[in-house]
Amino acid sequence: MSLDVDIDARRGGFTLDAAFQSNARALAFFGRSGAGKSTLADVVAGLLKPKRGRIVLDGETLFEQGKRFVPAWKRRIGVVFQDPRLFPHLSVRENLRFGNAEAELGEIAALLGIDTLLDRRPRTLSGGEARRVAIGRALVAKPRLLILDEPLAGLDGARRAELLPYLERLKAEGGPPLIYVSHMVDEVTRLADEIVLLGHGMTLACAPVSEIFDHPEAEAAAALDAPISVVEARVAAHEAGGTRLQLGDQGFLIPRIDTAVGAPARLIVDSRDVAIALSNPRDLSVQNRLVMRVAALKPRTEGVVVRLEAPGLVLKSLVTPAAVEQLGLEPGRTVVALVKATAAARRTA
Amino acid sequence: MTFALSDAEIETLLLSLRVAGTATLVAVPLGVLTAWVLARFRFPGRDLISGIVHLPLVLPPVVTGYALLVLFGTHGPIGALLKPFGIVFAFDWTGAALAAGVMGFPLLVRAARLSFEAVDPGLEQAAATLGASPGRRFFRVTLPLAAPGVVAGTVLAFAKALGEFGATITFVSNIPGLTRTLPLAIYTATQTPEGDAAAMRLVIISVVISIGAVLIAERVSRAVARRAAGL
Numbered sequence: 001m002s003l004d005v006d007i008d009a010r011r012g013g014f015t016l017d018a019a020f021q022s023n024a025r026a027l028a029f030f031g032r033s034g035a036g037k038s039t040l041a042d043v044v045a046g047l048l049k050p051k052r053g054r055i056v057l058d059g060e061t062l063f064e065q066g067k068r069f070v071p072a073w074k075r076r077i078g079v080v081f082q083d084p085r086l087f088p089h090l091s092v093r094e095n096l097r098f099g100n101a102e103a104e105l106g107e108i109a110a111l112l113g114i115d116t117l118l119d120r121r122p123r124t125l126s127g128g129e130a131r132r133v134a135i136g137r138a139l140v141a142k143p144r145l146l147i148l149d150e151p152l153a154g155l156d157g158a159r160r161a162e163l164l165p166y167l168e169r170l171k172a173e174g175g176p177p178l179i180y181v182s183h184m185v186d187e188v189t190r191l192a193d194e195i196v197l198l199g200h201g202m203t204l205a206c207a208p209v210s211e212i213f214d215h216p217e218a219e220a221a222a223a224l225d226a227p228i229s230v231v232e233a234r235v236a237a238h239e240a241g242g243t244r245l246q247l248g249d250q251g252f253l254i255p256r257i258d259t260a261v262g263a264p265a266r267l268i269v270d271s272r273d274v275a276i277a278l279s280n281p282r283d284l285s286v287q288n289r290l291v292m293r294v295a296a297l298k299p300r301t302e303g304v305v306v307r308l309e310a311p312g313l314v315l316k317s318l319v320t321p322a323a324v325e326q327l328g329l330e331p332g333r334t335v336v337a338l339v340k341a342t343a344a345a346r347r348t349a
Numbered sequence: 350m351t352f353a354l355s356d357a358e359i360e361t362l363l364l365s366l367r368v369a370g371t372a373t374l375v376a377v378p379l380g381v382l383t384a385w386v387l388a389r390f391r392f393p394g395r396d397l398i399s400g401i402v403h404l405p406l407v408l409p410p411v412v413t414g415y416a417l418l419v420l421f422g423t424h425g426p427i428g429a430l431l432k433p434f435g436i437v438f439a440f441d442w443t444g445a446a447l448a449a450g451v452m453g454f455p456l457l458v459r460a461a462r463l464s465f466e467a468v469d470p471g472l473e474q475a476a477a478t479l480g481a482s483p484g485r486r487f488f489r490v491t492l493p494l495a496a497p498g499v500v501a502g503t504v505l506a507f508a509k510a511l512g513e514f515g516a517t518i519t520f521v522s523n524i525p526g527l528t529r530t531l532p533l534a535i536y537t538a539t540q541t542p543e544g545d546a547a548a549m550r551l552v553i554i555s556v557v558i559s560i561g562a563v564l565i566a567e568r569v570s571r572a573v574a575r576r577a578a579g580l
Contacts, residue, residue: 045478046477046478047474047477047478071477072474072477072478073477073479073481073482073483073486074480075478076480077478078478078479079474079475079478081471081474081475083471085469085471085472085474085475087472087475087476087490088494088577088578088579089494089576089577089578089579090579098476098479098481098489099479099480099481121579121580122579123578123579123580137479138478138479141479141480
């Protein structure tokens with residue numbers, strides 16, 4: 001997918017000024033509520049006509065101020081809305097076939113686990129079932145791009161945990177390119193390759209997932225109490241003690257996961273879980289000891305964020321000013337970053 | 350007094366049904382379109398159109414009938430325009446149907462408009478993102494969901510058309526076999542010496558038809574409402 005957006009739009013009293021360009025197969029619109037994520041999603045889908053600018057998707061101009069506006073129904077852009085918006089007067093089967101009357105439903109219904117619901121009416125479905133049907137309905141219409149607008153919002157933890165794998169499979173099993181709208185870190189880091197960061201009606205950045213959390217607004221949007229690092233890794237081996245990942249040119253042990261050797265994995269590391277030593281300490285349980293270089297020190301109210309770099313790898317560590325002083329941390333200094341194997345949350349991508 | 354209907358009574362009954370039926374058949378598509386436009390779009394003159402549609406509801410029926418006479422009479426601006434096409438309203442059953450339709454129109458538009466306003470525009474948006482053209486969105490999503498109100502409005506309009514008196518007698522007079530519908534026939538009978546029995550028979554016919562229509566309408570609208578609610 002190649003998406004090029006540069007628009008001003010207005011809805012009610014809200015104005016959106018968005019400009020970004022991305023070739024990612026899975027893109028996220030990320031920001032706190034009221035940042036303009038859903039408005040931007042509606043603009044791309046053709047549900048809201050911008051005041052100015054242009055939108056180009058895969059070489060086709062969908063909007064050009066004063067010249068061209070392709071209406072939503074001609075764009076072939078599927079949308080899964082926050083509320084499932086199933087047609088209440090139609091059965092699940094009729095809902096699924098709404099955008100494609102001839103469609104064979106078997107495969108998609110099985111993928112989403114809705115094959116037993118086909119004869120039901122939407123109002124008899126649970127929240128999680130209705131979301132899955134809404135996703136299925138959008139997929140059956142064979143969109144060239146699928147926008148998921150907070151499809152997990154309002155679901156409890158268990159339902160979310162149940163639905164996320166469906167979305168991951170969708171991405172993995174050759175589904176359409178995705179735009180995922182959310183303010184949840186785990187969702188966007190699991191599902192997106194690139195993130196468009198929005199704040200106060202503006203696009204602030206468009207960057208790979210591993211870089212976006214360097215932006216203060218991304219941290220604020222995610223309501224994180226400490227900085228995180230998102231690390232792109234690869235499964236190197238499964239060992240008795242867990243799974244070994246390859247991070248740049250260094251190994252990294254985490255509790256065992258099922259991902260195949262060689263497959264990509266995405267790691268989220270809380271900056272509070274990263275300790276710093278000047279030399280490789282003995283008599284310590286910590287399994288992961290990464291030789292890194294101090295790139296920058298950033299003081300903030302709860303401590304100092306130390307940015308550590310190694311080839312193909314960036315980690316942030318939150319330490320006290322006292323620690324900075326004791327160790328004499330300064331940019332350029334080589335240190336050992338210590339991360340407990342059990343502290344690193346595993347994310348496959 | 351026998352229960353068998355006389356030829357004159359059957360003629361009056363059939364004329365009434367034809368007038369009210371024709372009025373409703375023509376009013377429904379126009380009324381549904383008007384209701385949908387008023388419910389979904391904001392444009393200059395919207396309140397004016399809404400006001401004109403509702404005028405027959407608040408004006409004395411005689412005034413509406415007179416306005417129709419002035420506009421659609423043989424020498425009226427619209428009547429003269431339509432005459433070359435063989436469409437004549439003056440002093441004919443078609444005029445009675447026009448009067449009945451105009452009087453029932455606001456009732457239909459009101460009920461249908463409320464129903465259209467209650468349809469979640471989000472569902473129409475969802476249909477659009479599934480590639481549905483505006484026409485398909487209307488007929489597959491909006492109209493089925495608004496159907497309970499449309500049916501209710503249709504029943505009201507039909508009932509109003511069946512009972513319409515003032516505008517009809519003013520516009521197309523009271524011509525036996527041509528414009529003398531049930532209410533006009535009842536009125537005529539009450540004005541005739543010894544006409545009480547005849548009036549009572551027509552009243553009974555009216556009551557029976559009305560109750561029948563209400564019962565059928567009730568069943569239809571319940572079925573439609575259940576379907577729209579997804580039960």
